[in-house]
Amino acid sequence: MSQLTVDSTATWKQRLEGRVPPRLDEEIDIFETQIAQKRQGKIDDKVFAETRLRRGVYGQRYDNGQRHDGTASRALEYPCGDLTKGPNTVWDAPGMLRIKIPFGAMNGEQMEVLADLAEEYSDGIAHVTTRQDIQLHFIHIDDTPDIMRRLAAVGITTQEACGNSVRNVTACPLAGVCRDEPFDVSPYAHAMTHFLLGHRDAQDFGRKFKIAFSGCEQHACGLANMHDLGVLAQVRTTGNGTRSSERGFKVFVGGGLGPVPHQAKVLREFVREDELLPLAQAVCRVFGRLGEKRNRARARIKFLVAKLGIEEFTRLVDEELAGLPADERWTAYLDRLDVADEHPTRPGAALEPGPRPEGFAEWLGTNVQRQRQPGYVTTAVNLPLGDLTSTQLRALADTARRFNGGLVRNTVEQNIVLRNVSEADLPALYAELRAAGLGAPGASSLVDVTSCPGTDTCKLGISSSRGLAGELRKRIADSIRTTGVLADEAVKDLRIKVSGCFNSCGQHHVADIGFYGVSRKSDGRTMPHFQVILGGQWTENAGSYGLAVVAVPSKRIPEVVERIAGLFVAEREKGESFQQFIARVGKARIRQLLDDLTKLPTYLEDRTLYSDWGDPREYTLGDLGVGECAGEVVTAVEFGLSAAEREVFQGLLELDRGDAGTAASRAYAAMVQAARALITTENIDIGNEPDEIVGEFRTRFYDTEFFFDPYAGAKFANYLFRVHGDAETDSSEEAHRRIEEAQLFIEAAHACNQRISQVQAARVA
Amino acid sequence: MAADLLDGEGAQTPNLDGLVKFDLKVLAADAAEVEAEEFIPVFHRWITERVLPELLIDVADYSHVHEGPGVLLVGHDAIYAYDLSRGEPGLLYSRRRETSPELEGIGTLERRIESLLASTFRACDLIEAEPELGGRVVFDRHRLELRVNDRLFPADEQTALTLASAFRRALAEAGVRDGDAPVEVKQIGEPRERLTLRTG
Numbered sequence: 001m002s003q004l005t006v007d008s009t010a011t012w013k014q015r016l017e018g019r020v021p022p023r024l025d026e027e028i029d030i031f032e033t034q035i036a037q038k039r040q041g042k043i044d045d046k047v048f049a050e051t052r053l054r055r056g057v058y059g060q061r062y063d064n065g066q067r068h069d070g071t072a073s074r075a076l077e078y079p080c081g082d083l084t085k086g087p088n089t090v091w092d093a094p095g096m097l098r099i100k101i102p103f104g105a106m107n108g109e110q111m112e113v114l115a116d117l118a119e120e121y122s123d124g125i126a127h128v129t130t131r132q133d134i135q136l137h138f139i140h141i142d143d144t145p146d147i148m149r150r151l152a153a154v155g156i157t158t159q160e161a162c163g164n165s166v167r168n169v170t171a172c173p174l175a176g177v178c179r180d181e182p183f184d185v186s187p188y189a190h191a192m193t194h195f196l197l198g199h200r201d202a203q204d205f206g207r208k209f210k211i212a213f214s215g216c217e218q219h220a221c222g223l224a225n226m227h228d229l230g231v232l233a234q235v236r237t238t239g240n241g242t243r244s245s246e247r248g249f250k251v252f253v254g255g256g257l258g259p260v261p262h263q264a265k266v267l268r269e270f271v272r273e274d275e276l277l278p279l280a281q282a283v284c285r286v287f288g289r290l291g292e293k294r295n296r297a298r299a300r301i302k303f304l305v306a307k308l309g310i311e312e313f314t315r316l317v318d319e320e321l322a323g324l325p326a327d328e329r330w331t332a333y334l335d336r337l338d339v340a341d342e343h344p345t346r347p348g349a350a351l352e353p354g355p356r357p358e359g360f361a362e363w364l365g366t367n368v369q370r371q372r373q374p375g376y377v378t379t380a381v382n383l384p385l386g387d388l389t390s391t392q393l394r395a396l397a398d399t400a401r402r403f404n405g406g407l408v409r410n411t412v413e414q415n416i417v418l419r420n421v422s423e424a425d426l427p428a429l430y431a432e433l434r435a436a437g438l439g440a441p442g443a444s445s446l447v448d449v450t451s452c453p454g455t456d457t458c459k460l461g462i463s464s465s466r467g468l469a470g471e472l473r474k475r476i477a478d479s480i481r482t483t484g485v486l487a488d489e490a491v492k493d494l495r496i497k498v499s500g501c502f503n504s505c506g507q508h509h510v511a512d513i514g515f516y517g518v519s520r521k522s523d524g525r526t527m528p529h530f531q532v533i534l535g536g537q538w539t540e541n542a543g544s545y546g547l548a549v550v551a552v553p554s555k556r557i558p559e560v561v562e563r564i565a566g567l568f569v570a571e572r573e574k575g576e577s578f579q580q581f582i583a584r585v586g587k588a589r590i591r592q593l594l595d596d597l598t599k600l601p602t603y604l605e606d607r608t609l610y611s612d613w614g615d616p617r618e619y620t621l622g623d624l625g626v627g628e629c630a631g632e633v634v635t636a637v638e639f640g641l642s643a644a645e646r647e648v649f650q651g652l653l654e655l656d657r658g659d660a661g662t663a664a665s666r667a668y669a670a671m672v673q674a675a676r677a678l679i680t681t682e683n684i685d686i687g688n689e690p691d692e693i694v695g696e697f698r699t700r701f702y703d704t705e706f707f708f709d710p711y712a713g714a715k716f717a718n719y720l721f722r723v724h725g726d727a728e729t730d731s732s733e734e735a736h737r738r739i740e741e742a743q744l745f746i747e748a749a750h751a752c753n754q755r756i757s758q759v760q761a762a763r764v765a
Numbered sequence: 766m767a768a769d770l771l772d773g774e775g776a777q778t779p780n781l782d783g784l785v786k787f788d789l790k791v792l793a794a795d796a797a798e799v800e801a802e803e804f805i806p807v808f809h810r811w812i813t814e815r816v817l818p819e820l821l822i823d824v825a826d827y828s829h830v831h832e833g834p835g836v837l838l839v840g841h842d843a844i845y846a847y848d849l850s851r852g853e854p855g856l857l858y859s860r861r862r863e864t865s866p867e868l869e870g871i872g873t874l875e876r877r878i879e880s881l882l883a884s885t886f887r888a889c890d891l892i893e894a895e896p897e898l899g900g901r902v903v904f905d906r907h908r909l910e911l912r913v914n915d916r917l918f919p920a921d922e923q924t925a926l927t928l929a930s931a932f933r934r935a936l937a938e939a940g941v942r943d944g945d946a947p948v949e950v951k952q953i954g955e956p957r958e959r960l961t962l963r964t965g
Binding site: 069120387 | 786802813831839841844851862864865914959
């Protein structure tokens with residue numbers, strides 16, 4: 001598009017007239033009108049919030065108009081005054097825009113527009129998310145309609161990127177070129193995206209709904225097991241002994257990470273390709289009809305599947321399916337399965353001997369994979385923390401055009417892959433990527449740490465996940481360069497994933513070594529910590545979920561990685577995987593290994609632990625000035641919470657030993673202990689009977705909402721109420737879940753205790 | 766596109782008074798002794814101490830990105846950054862809107878560029894005087910880049926001429942250089958790049 005003849009008085013709507021698809025044009029016009037109406041006070045705050053969320057217009061940290069500078073919370077005096085864009089969300093506060101990139105596929109023109117938008121409206125950075133989206137930060141809501149128009153003009157929408165809707169449909173980034181898949185799932189992901197976008201049966205959910213496509217079972221692939229709806233490509237033989245076959249899918253439902261992860265259940269062992277969209281529609285209808293609406297904490301479909309049981313859920317889906325009116329879109333796309341095809345633009349040829357650019361061999365070893373198409377490879381661009389600049393995005397577009405026709409795919413590991421690259425072109429391709437600062441080796445390896453935004457920009461962030469991830473990248477790279485313990489071949493392919501809170505956006509549950517942000521109180525102040533998660537499995541579509549072992553101060557986490565990796569290097573048995581090793585040595589041993597790191601220094605002994613990575617502000621909730629009297633009570637509470645943590649850890653060990661019943665009982669007991677600890681702040685004579693404790697907890701902390709999490713509300717309290725009186729179970733899955741819940745309950749108790757300290761300090765003052 | 770040297774007034778003068786979004790970068794004279802991360806505590810303190818007469822919101826660290834925006838101080842009207850793009854460190858001032866009292870009533874392109882220079886140089890002065898940076902950052906106020914950060918406005922020759930003329934006058938007004946000194950146009954007519962003027 002030439003800019004030499006444009007009219008400078010035009011608007012983007014005028015400039016792009018005829019280039020924005022009519023449906024999206026109308027959609028964006030409606031949103032622009034709603035923005036105007038909200039400015040005039042004609043739309044309710046909550047309604048407008050959901051309206052913008054469904055367009056991908058998300059909140060960002062400090063958008064309540066307050067910012068803590070380490071000593072006090074101060075008002076950010078935006079010029080908009082009282083105008084809000086949702087409950088407690090100031091209009092002028094910068095926000096995040098989530099941009100859906102179905103199955104991560106982008107072309108050159110789209111990359112260029114994203115680059116332009118990042119420069120003009122954001123901070124010059126495009127961020128690849130763990131669900132193959134692109135996010136722009138520090139966006140003003142008034143700019144969003146124009147951004148949406150510019151995106152729509154190149155075939156991108158933000159519609160339903162957030163909110164209670166069908167989110168970005170993800171897929172294996174190697175779909176179509178993978179050596180193990182039975183067929184390319186891309187056109188099916190494409191069809192699913194367009195079928196459910198704005199579909200009337202997908203508009204009344206209590207929570208978000210995530211769909212993923214996988215091509216094979218053994219790799220991480222599309223992570224089908226951890227999605228609300230997971231779709232795995234299958235081919236089955238048909239006919240009696242003939243060699244004909246048909247395409248179809250194994251369909252999973254009710255998986256998900258979040259605070260308490262659930263493994264998906266098999267909804268169908270096999271559905272034919274023509275049955276896939278109606279099945280998804282039926283699932284949406286059941287979820288919309290029966291899913292929880294009022295309690296957000298239990299509104300994901302995983303809770304509905306767990307509550308009903310997969311058999312009953314399947315029956316309801318079948319019933320729904322039988323009554324669905326036929327829709328030609330169910331099968332129309334099957335005539336256009338080439339819609340997502342990508343074809344090489346250069347002849348496939350072997351890599352010839354010859355001079356190589358500096359660093360080529362290492363990059364070749366970690367970032368390049370052979371495709372099933374002979375002579376072609378996929379090459380991964382290893383992005384630090386998923387970030388790249390507008391300049392890099394344009395350079396990538398140019399490079400992709402030269403080597404594969406201009407197509408790339410975002411990955412859930414926050415990288416970008418170029419597919420259909422001729423092996424013979426690898427040195428030239430690498431040279432171009434390197435010149436653009438995109439040639440870092442180590443993709444999908446230990447150094448390639450994944451992270452959610454955390455406290456950098458997320459309103460829910462507790463600890464600095466990006467700060468930690470950045471620090472780990474540096475230290476791991478240094479260790480590899482100096483042939484330290486992290487250079488050992490045994491740990492090369494381990495995955496580290498970091499979330500800033502328990503919500504698991506960094507996918508810490510499925511990492512070899514995962515972390516999620518928590519806080520702890522020490523010396524009257526608050527210290528950022530991370531829970532260490534071990535036992536998760538990235539491969540086999542996120543085959544198993546890890547559990548928390550112990551919380552360690554943020555600044556000591558690099559030492560945690562070195563020690564765990566060092567133990568694995570030193571003591572692993574031949575052929576033993578990291579998961580097998582952790583199971584063999586046991587979490588008690590790991591905890592012992594890390595025990596000294598959990599001992600907290602006083603503020604005067606080591607102030608550095610009282611701030612987070614990349615943020616010099618003291619990590620506190622304010623000048624607490626805890627008085628002597630309150631201090632004593634706090635000590636008692638901390639003691640009780642510490643006992644609760646020990647109890648849940650014992651439950652974890654029981655689970656490792658295979659005793660699900662005892663594990664679940666200990667998880668329950670841990671929650672009761674934590675509840676009792678809190679009650680002692682108000683009733684030091686509280687007894688030890690669970691009924692009494694739960695009753696008092698309900699009265700003193702639930703009914704008063706003092707225990708409620710600012711964002712999750714009653715969620716954690718309900719974990720206790722749910723199992724109280726129904727504590728027995730022999731199900732290892734249920735025991736696993738209860739341990740997760742107990743850990744979160746204890747975290748919530750810690751947070752509640754901090755609020756108690758604040759109130760007591762205020763009273764003393 | 767190859768750079769041109771413009772030293773005369775344009776025949777046509779498009780009205781650019783409505784153009785608000787500009788980037789102005791002052792290149793560092795010698796950046797070898799400072800790491801971008803060192804700006805993180807400085808910018809946090811600027812927020813706390815309200816060092817600038819405008820609403821400052823947050824600090825963002827992109828020092829891990831190759832030749833990226835470095836470390837940013839995000840304000841409501843503008844973003845300040847110790848910017849590392851093209852491997853040329855410098856202070857980048859990126860204005861997005863004009864809501865703070867000191868920016869009220871800017872009605873012309875020339876006054877806008879004057880205010881861009883004033884805001885940018887004020888930040889340069891503060892950084893050079895920062896005790897935490899110990900005088901290790903010095904900016905060359907003669908090496909400037911002015912970029913139009915709004916693709917609604919044409920990146921054509923007339924715009925470049927008008928902008929260059931206003932830029933020269935503003936630079937002279939600010940006492941940075943002679944009003945007749947040439948301004949180099951780095952990008953013009955290139956669809957993907959923003960119109961950029963450069964001095965020094």
